[in-house]
Amino acid sequence: MSLPPRPLHLAVALDAPSRPGADHDAADHDAAHFVALARLAERGTLDFITLGDSFARPGLDALAVLARVAPTTQHLGLVPTVTTTHTEPFHVSTAVATLDWVSRGRAGWTVGVSTTEADAALFGRRSAAPPAEVWREAGEVADVAARLWDSWEDDAEIRDRATGRFIDRDKLHHVDFTGGSFTVRGPSIVPRPPQGRPVIVVEVTGTAADAAAPADRVLHEVAAAHADVALVRAEDPQTAGAARAELRERARAHGRDPGSLVVLASLPVELDSSADAVGLADLIRDWHADGAADGFHLRPADPARGVGLLVDGTVPVLRHRGLLRRGYAGATLREHLGLPRPANRYALAREAS
Amino acid sequence: MSPARPGPEARGRKQIHLAAHFPGVNNTTVWADPRSESQIAFSSFEHLARTAERGLFDFFFLAEGLRLREHKGRVHDLDVVGRPESVTLLNALAAVTDRLGLAATVNATFNEPYELARRLASLDHLSGGRAAWNVVTTSDAFTGENFRRGGYLDRADRYTRAAEFVATARELWDSWTDGGRPRPVDHHGEHFTVRGEFTVPRSPQGHPVVIQAGDSPEGREFAASAADVIFTRHSGPEAGRAFFADVKGRLAAYGRRPADLKIMPGVTFVLGDTAAEAQEQAAEIRRRQVSPQNALLAAEQIWGVDLSSYDPDGPLPDIDPDPGSELAQGRVRIADPKAVADSWRALSRAKGLSLRETVIETTGRQSFIGTPEAVAAEMDAHVQTGAADGFILVPHLTPGGLDAFVDRVVPLLQERGVHRTEYSGTTLRAHLGLPEPAPRAGERNRNVH
Numbered sequence: 001m002s003l004p005p006r007p008l009h010l011a012v013a014l015d016a017p018s019r020p021g022a023d024h025d026a027a028d029h030d031a032a033h034f035v036a037l038a039r040l041a042e043r044g045t046l047d048f049i050t051l052g053d054s055f056a057r058p059g060l061d062a063l064a065v066l067a068r069v070a071p072t073t074q075h076l077g078l079v080p081t082v083t084t085t086h087t088e089p090f091h092v093s094t095a096v097a098t099l100d101w102v103s104r105g106r107a108g109w110t111v112g113v114s115t116t117e118a119d120a121a122l123f124g125r126r127s128a129a130p131p132a133e134v135w136r137e138a139g140e141v142a143d144v145a146a147r148l149w150d151s152w153e154d155d156a157e158i159r160d161r162a163t164g165r166f167i168d169r170d171k172l173h174h175v176d177f178t179g180g181s182f183t184v185r186g187p188s189i190v191p192r193p194p195q196g197r198p199v200i201v202v203e204v205t206g207t208a209a210d211a212a213a214p215a216d217r218v219l220h221e222v223a224a225a226h227a228d229v230a231l232v233r234a235e236d237p238q239t240a241g242a243a244r245a246e247l248r249e250r251a252r253a254h255g256r257d258p259g260s261l262v263v264l265a266s267l268p269v270e271l272d273s274s275a276d277a278v279g280l281a282d283l284i285r286d287w288h289a290d291g292a293a294d295g296f297h298l299r300p301a302d303p304a305r306g307v308g309l310l311v312d313g314t315v316p317v318l319r320h321r322g323l324l325r326r327g328y329a330g331a332t333l334r335e336h337l338g339l340p341r342p343a344n345r346y347a348l349a350r351e352a353s
Numbered sequence: 354m355s356p357a358r359p360g361p362e363a364r365g366r367k368q369i370h371l372a373a374h375f376p377g378v379n380n381t382t383v384w385a386d387p388r389s390e391s392q393i394a395f396s397s398f399e400h401l402a403r404t405a406e407r408g409l410f411d412f413f414f415l416a417e418g419l420r421l422r423e424h425k426g427r428v429h430d431l432d433v434v435g436r437p438e439s440v441t442l443l444n445a446l447a448a449v450t451d452r453l454g455l456a457a458t459v460n461a462t463f464n465e466p467y468e469l470a471r472r473l474a475s476l477d478h479l480s481g482g483r484a485a486w487n488v489v490t491t492s493d494a495f496t497g498e499n500f501r502r503g504g505y506l507d508r509a510d511r512y513t514r515a516a517e518f519v520a521t522a523r524e525l526w527d528s529w530t531d532g533g534r535p536r537p538v539d540h541h542g543e544h545f546t547v548r549g550e551f552t553v554p555r556s557p558q559g560h561p562v563v564i565q566a567g568d569s570p571e572g573r574e575f576a577a578s579a580a581d582v583i584f585t586r587h588s589g590p591e592a593g594r595a596f597f598a599d600v601k602g603r604l605a606a607y608g609r610r611p612a613d614l615k616i617m618p619g620v621t622f623v624l625g626d627t628a629a630e631a632q633e634q635a636a637e638i639r640r641r642q643v644s645p646q647n648a649l650l651a652a653e654q655i656w657g658v659d660l661s662s663y664d665p666d667g668p669l670p671d672i673d674p675d676p677g678s679e680l681a682q683g684r685v686r687i688a689d690p691k692a693v694a695d696s697w698r699a700l701s702r703a704k705g706l707s708l709r710e711t712v713i714e715t716t717g718r719q720s721f722i723g724t725p726e727a728v729a730a731e732m733d734a735h736v737q738t739g740a741a742d743g744f745i746l747v748p749h750l751t752p753g754g755l756d757a758f759v760d761r762v763v764p765l766l767q768e769r770g771v772h773r774t775e776y777s778g779t780t781l782r783a784h785l786g787l788p789e790p791a792p793r794a795g796e797r798n799r800n801v802h
Contacts, residue, residue, distance in 0.1 A: 124547055
């Protein structure tokens, strides 16, 4: 199989290791810990870092942590998980848009859901719902968030002193979204973010064809319809490659350019020594050569140790082999990923009419 | 401070608490000024926050609005429009400041206690104990159209929900044991049911500082029972003293001391080299804030009818207001538009003012106008005579609107011994001289101030 046309993309998860019985580590609540890891990742010219989140997960709000990290980095993409089940879609949209503003165009968002009764009990508003149902809703939240990001056209702010108008209100739009469980009127309170739309990330497992659970099929549909980046948890390059092909085919069925969906293999990695770091570089080379993915999302068992070994051990080997860039060419996460800045749907509709 | 100089306490003067309001969405921000920069770029927020920290302010304050205001069914286009989401922005500002308190306005009507308590505790951790939450409520279904819960709550329910919201957040913030483990929370109230473990350990301030804005009897009572700071509109000396005495008088019923609640009016300022120059500048700022278009708009808010055929430089409309009008959405409702219209007409006749001049005269008066010496003296007098504990300054310009105050007034307040010359603590509670909430055994020595 020939190499995919785009360069190798590399991302790393900063999620704290799961430590049964001892889940609360002071470092998980310390800004300096995350700032140090993010700067390290930036030195390794990684495309982005992810930080997982759920209401039951010990630790700080992931989007808050990456907003705190934003001014301490220049190029690195920042991708927190934000859940959609017990939250307000309007708030999710404005928080992610704000992360894009404070990072000057480096925000992404991993769409998350809550499926447990334990999470539901923290809110007391609704019972836990089957995964397929909450993922359908998550797809709607991703959809309305993107509409809200578009609800201001890029040139809506005019500051026209002659007429006294700060904005051209013809360039602000009600989204009037009706989903299965919520409605949103719009427009957003936040102007369109620097990337137009922050990068939407959806994490899937294997291929939908193999998946018995209806939730997995919904999840693949959500990724194909709304994601800019899909993270595929697969144990071998064949499964990852098949998932990539399938997701792109589904994206095409949604009227999208299949090339606009970046598919990364998401791998747990145990890095304890320099030898492990070089071993990882070999594995990445092999999977990449097999066309398994457009790149990799690495999940070190212990980020505090693993990110350092990745950046100082794996990255130099990949660069030496010509697989990984030596510096950032662009300024935004979309630019790192080779994704165009999306045209504004309302501006397009206006121009078409 | 040099050891020879008497400390503020020695001189027996009450310290002035200072905060800065980001000049956000409204017509008080003079956006047409050539020095006006982006309202949304991070650099603007960074400049204002760093300036406030340079001035050793207590905190930086962000307002919130969850729906863009509309007029005649369309988004209002004369004011500054568009702002970031507060808590996210403040987390980023925590990276570029060290001591400054970071206050987010977050609505208690369209949020849920568990999620918001977690976001605020996260901000408190990530800023090293500098988080504050300005609790507001919303009554209109217009804003509710952006949210799952939709609809709205009537006035009394808004405050009972807000009070239960704050109490529930505090239950969550208090739920960790001395041993550093979460204790399950089991809250069953009128508005909220929250069961489970809070996954964020106790934050550096224990509880982020709670601010309340609002002036109704329900609002004052809520502030007296639950708030650390009250953000008021009463900036004049007489109204300020009456408000101050009323609110401080309500604290004892809740077992609180007068010093436990800081009263901070939102104020504007205009500085000049001479009193006359300051007055002239203040008048110029008012002319810019109340453009001919804005004057008509302000009148339409009262009359509730389309006044676009009227001349802003001519007389006031002689027709009566429409009390049931829904012309303006997302603004504060005027209870008795006819009474306001009558008072405007009386003023216009008495002083021979045009519509625009009447609007300038009746709305948005500047609080402190004068030389830096005069402004410092007047602010000091307000605080020493029990009209306020300090001020939340609302500049006219983004992002440079606070520069002159910090450069010219702050040193004079320091000379008067009423403003700190360095931060003595690291947390916002320390700056405000507020007690630590119910410290847990074994942690009493944290953040001593």
